[in-house]
Amino acid sequence: MTLPAKKKSFDLYAMTWRLPIIVWQLIFFVGPLLFMLAMSFFVVKNYRMVEAFEFTNWERMLGRGYFWDSYLLTLGLASLSTIVAMVIAFPAAYALAFKVSDNVRRWAIFLLIIPFFTSYLVRTFAWYVILAESGVINAFLGYLGLGPYTMLNTKFGTLVGYMTLTLPLVVILQTFALSNIDTRLVEAAQNLGCKPFAAVWRVVIPLAKTGLIIAALFCFILSFGDFVAPYYLGGSKPPTLPILIIDTTKSGQQWPRAAVVAVVMMVTLFAVAYAALTAAYRKRGRT
Amino acid sequence: MASNNKSSFLTPSRRDVLKYGGAAALSMPFVSRAWAQTVEINMLAWYGHGEPDIVGEFEAANNVKFKPKYYAGGDNMLGLIAQSPAGTYDIILSDGEFVQQLNAAGYIEELNAADYNFDDMLHDDFKQFPGHWADGKLHSVMVRCGHLGVSYNKNAVTAEEAQSYKCFWKPELKGKVGHFDWHLPSLGMMSLTNGNGAGLWDLDDAKWAAVKETTMSLRPQAGGFFDYGGTFNSLKNGEMQAMCGIGDWITGVLEKDGAPVASVVPKEGGIQWTESYCIGKGSEKQEIVKKFIQYMLSPDGQVKSAQMAAYPGFAITKAGRARLNEVDKKEAERTGQVDGMPNDPITLIKEGRIHYRDIPKQQSLEDWNDFWSEYKNA
Numbered sequence: 001m002t003l004p005a006k007k008k009s010f011d012l013y014a015m016t017w018r019l020p021i022i023v024w025q026l027i028f029f030v031g032p033l034l035f036m037l038a039m040s041f042f043v044v045k046n047y048r049m050v051e052a053f054e055f056t057n058w059e060r061m062l063g064r065g066y067f068w069d070s071y072l073l074t075l076g077l078a079s080l081s082t083i084v085a086m087v088i089a090f091p092a093a094y095a096l097a098f099k100v101s102d103n104v105r106r107w108a109i110f111l112l113i114i115p116f117f118t119s120y121l122v123r124t125f126a127w128y129v130i131l132a133e134s135g136v137i138n139a140f141l142g143y144l145g146l147g148p149y150t151m152l153n154t155k156f157g158t159l160v161g162y163m164t165l166t167l168p169l170v171v172i173l174q175t176f177a178l179s180n181i182d183t184r185l186v187e188a189a190q191n192l193g194c195k196p197f198a199a200v201w202r203v204v205i206p207l208a209k210t211g212l213i214i215a216a217l218f219c220f221i222l223s224f225g226d227f228v229a230p231y232y233l234g235g236s237k238p239p240t241l242p243i244l245i246i247d248t249t250k251s252g253q254q255w256p257r258a259a260v261v262a263v264v265m266m267v268t269l270f271a272v273a274y275a276a277l278t279a280a281y282r283k284r285g286r287t
Numbered sequence: 288m289a290s291n292n293k294s295s296f297l298t299p300s301r302r303d304v305l306k307y308g309g310a311a312a313l314s315m316p317f318v319s320r321a322w323a324q325t326v327e328i329n330m331l332a333w334y335g336h337g338e339p340d341i342v343g344e345f346e347a348a349n350n351v352k353f354k355p356k357y358y359a360g361g362d363n364m365l366g367l368i369a370q371s372p373a374g375t376y377d378i379i380l381s382d383g384e385f386v387q388q389l390n391a392a393g394y395i396e397e398l399n400a401a402d403y404n405f406d407d408m409l410h411d412d413f414k415q416f417p418g419h420w421a422d423g424k425l426h427s428v429m430v431r432c433g434h435l436g437v438s439y440n441k442n443a444v445t446a447e448e449a450q451s452y453k454c455f456w457k458p459e460l461k462g463k464v465g466h467f468d469w470h471l472p473s474l475g476m477m478s479l480t481n482g483n484g485a486g487l488w489d490l491d492d493a494k495w496a497a498v499k500e501t502t503m504s505l506r507p508q509a510g511g512f513f514d515y516g517g518t519f520n521s522l523k524n525g526e527m528q529a530m531c532g533i534g535d536w537i538t539g540v541l542e543k544d545g546a547p548v549a550s551v552v553p554k555e556g557g558i559q560w561t562e563s564y565c566i567g568k569g570s571e572k573q574e575i576v577k578k579f580i581q582y583m584l585s586p587d588g589q590v591k592s593a594q595m596a597a598y599p600g601f602a603i604t605k606a607g608r609a610r611l612n613e614v615d616k617k618e619a620e621r622t623g624q625v626d627g628m629p630n631d632p633i634t635l636i637k638e639g640r641i642h643y644r645d646i647p648k649q650q651s652l653e654d655w656n657d658f659w660s661e662y663k664n665a
Contacts, residue, residue: 046392047369059438061451064657066664132524152526153511234470235511235521238664247663250359251470251656253366 033266040259047253061260067244071264074240075154078224081162085170085219086212088163093174094200098183099181109175112168123164131157131233153235161229174216176213178204192250196274213280220276221269291336300568302314328572328579330355331367332380333562334515335597336462344591345582351575354626359514360469361385362652368394373486374569378576383561384645386427387418396563403584407604409633418642419563427563430583431592434550434632434641435472435534436557441547451553452480455529461508468512470659471644472532472558477502481556485639487556489648499658505531506665522548534597535622536560542621545567552635559636561598594618600631 043052057255061067096105115123130136131151141147151157181204189199205212227242236243241261248258297548330337330353337355339346346352358364359446363380368376369392381389389395403425405414419427437449443463455464466473476485478498490498510527518537521527523546530537532556538548564580582588589607592600594615598648601624602608608626612619623630637640647655 064660066661071665128520128524134333134525150526153462155520157344182519232517233386234633235517236663237509237511239512241658245662246505247468247656247660251362251659252653253362253369256654 020280029194036259036262036266038107039256040263042259043202044252044254044256049253057254057256057260062258067261067264068238070241070244071237074224074242074265074269077158077162077230077240078220082216082220084159085163085166085172086144086216089167089170089174089215092193092219093172093178094204096175097178097181105175105179112172115164115168120165120234121228124161124232127157127160127164127233128152133158140204152233153237155234157229158234161233162223162226165226165229166222169222170215173215174208174212177208177215180211182209210280213276217273217276217280220272223267224272225265229276295482322406324350326351326575327574328353329375329567330378330380331364331376331567332357332378333359333597334379335466335595338560338596340594340596341591344577344587349575349578351579355617357523360471361388361646363391368392368567374565374567374571376574376635377452377570378579379565379567380430381427381430381479381563381565383416383427383475383563384418384610385642386563386565387421389565390418390421390426394568395426396568396570396573398428398566398577400425400582402468403428406602407584407606409603409608410636411642413603413637416561416563417645427565428580428584429563429603430580432559432561432603432632433534433536433591433598434552434557434559434635435476435601435644436530436550436552438530438533438538438548438550440522440523440525440528440536441549442525446549446551449551449553452476452531452555455505455508455531457529459511460528462510463506463526463528464508464656465510465518465521465530466512467518467532467537468514470533471646472560474502474655474659475558475642476531476646478506479553479642482555483643484556486608487558488645491649495650502658502662522546534558534560536600539599539622540597543618552630552640556640556642557635559641563642576590586591590614592625593622 003257039049040057041053041055042049043054043056044050051225056104072168075223096108126274128135132138133148133150135151137151139147141149151160186199186203189203190196194202224244227240227246228235230240234240239247241264245258245261248261297637305625320536332355334357335341337357339600342353342464356367356376357500358367364379364385365379365388368379368389377423379389379395386395392512399550408414408429411435414431416429417557419425419429420437426483431437436494437444437454439449439454443460444454444457448457455459455516475487478490478494481494481497481501483494486494511521513527515537518530518533519541522530522538523541523544533550535542535550538546538550566576570576584604584607586604586606587610588604589604590611593602593607599618599622601622602611608619608624611624619625620628623632625631628634630640
């Protein structure tokens with residue numbers, strides 16, 4: 001005997017629990033996003049925004065070569081930051097997940113959280129002392145008869161800033177992703193003749209795929225939208241999209257044109273996040 | 288035991304609590320009345336103008352409190368005012384070239400010229416500064432100025448080389464020339480490099496194209512684009528050996544701190560930044576604001592301005608200069624504010640080597656900003 005299918009009805013209890021997050025998202029995400037989209041069609045007259053529906057801001061921004069240069073640069077730097085952070089973080093996360101005691105892991109994660117206690121801007125400025133031509137690294141290299149090397153106001157400087165922002169988070173997320181792996185599967189692979197590196201590549205990484213992709217996604221999102229590193233350590237040379245937003249608002253209070261840049265950034269992030277999450281949750285063997 | 292019955296500050300008796308509590312409660316109306324008497328003055332200005340080294344003495348003497356909001360750049364200032372209701376700002380410190388736009392938009396009050404001692408100005412231009420008067424009515428009073436030219440590290444550029452903007456193209460400075468991240472002063476300097484002199488802001492298509500070409504040729508030399516803090520740091524730590532778009536307002540602070548940097552007005556000419564006070568439209572505190580502007584024009588106010596911690600400016604009144612020479616001869620000499628010195632800023636103006644910063648005449652600010660973005664991305 002089969003029970004009659006339960007008629008779907010409005011579940012007040014479930015809705016009560018869902019409501020806060022829905023309201024929160026509507027007020028603080030969907031609402032501002034729609035306003036930003038609408039703002040991109042406004043015009044500025046006498047330094048004041050006027051409601052309108054004109055495509056001039058879109059035509060102007062998307063028609064400028066420097067916009068696309070900034071776009072490609074930002075995309076490239078954020079991608080590079082993601083690759084570098086993932087590669088640097090992985091050995092540390094692997095060691096924390098598999099090679100150390102629970103106590104050491106707890107302390108390590110605590111230490112990785114500590115950088116977030118201080119302002120990112122302050123941490124960025126601290127790099128001045130280290131990366132400057134008269135800074136700590138060049139002083140050390142000087143003893144070895146090397147340098148000085150220019151590190152500030154370069155793309156390398158920007159990348160260092162991105163790492164300051166993202167690396168601790170990526171290590172933490174990777175550690176959690178790897179910690180959930182059943183180590184018996186790794187041991188089984190090795191017992192069946194799989195070499196250690198091959199086991200990492202063919203067993204560990206596929207099993208931690210979802211967590212690893214989410215770590216990479218966070219790194220990309222944070223780097224893509226970061227203003228501080230490219231401005232203060234990269235010398236705004238050339239500017240990334242967040243710097244272009246600031247430049248656009250500074251001159252003539254062109255918030256609508258800045259909104260165009262912001263909308264393009266959001267669309268890019270939506271696309272990247274969608275692709276990443278699809279890849280993260282795709283079942284093996286399915287195309 | 289007697290000591291057990293004795294109350295102390297840390298262990299008050301119930302009677303003490305009632306006594307002191309009552310006294311405190313009774314005194315509250317007087318305290319709150321005293322607070323109420325402190326007038327808050329909302330100031331819109333470049334960074335540093337609302338800090339204690341400038342306004343502290345005036346605040347104490349007049350029982351007022353400045354509430355500063357800082358901006359960077361005239362566009363930013365206009366935007367902030369445009370987006371605020373009338374009366375939001377009691378006093379506005381504007382770049383000289385933007386006063387005209389403030390007035391045209393109706394953001395500032397008319398001033399009474401008789402309230403200010405224009406006869407004491409060091410230069411006739413300061414009495415009738417461009418844009419400060421309209422139809423014979425005064426709208427803003429100039430309080431300080433400074434000159435922009437070649438700013439450089441003395442270990443990398445010689446004083447002789449610094450006599451021309453061409454030093455920015457010196458091969459040894461590749462990647463070491465910084466820009467203050469605002470198109471107006473940097474492009475103005477490029478215009479001067481092209482020999483546009485007094486017509487540096489009035490560029491026809493051909494001249495504008497030439498300025499763009501000159502600017503683009505500097506791109507390989509450019510090491511970065513900085514805000515105030517970044518400009519300051521990069522010169523201090525030697526990352527940048529020369530800086531385009533600034534002057535003594537930044538190097539002066541570093542020089543006083545012992546850094547081997549300096550600024551000069553090169554042979555092609557320099558640009559003057561001018562700062563002027565206006566009273567915000569609809570302000571209900573016009574009397575006290577007027578008093579403050581008078582204070583800033585007084586000898587003491589002018590000395591404070593010349594010694595301002597955030598960035599120094601030239602005294603613009605005779606009495607102000609005289610007082611500066613009395614109380615801080617070293618600073619007066621460092622900046623040439625001594626009658627007869629060859630780099631006396633007033634002499635430079637009279638010789639025609641200084642051009643007041645202005646906005647582009649034949650292009651829009653938007654055109655200049657667009658090109659600036661293009662340049663940064665090149």
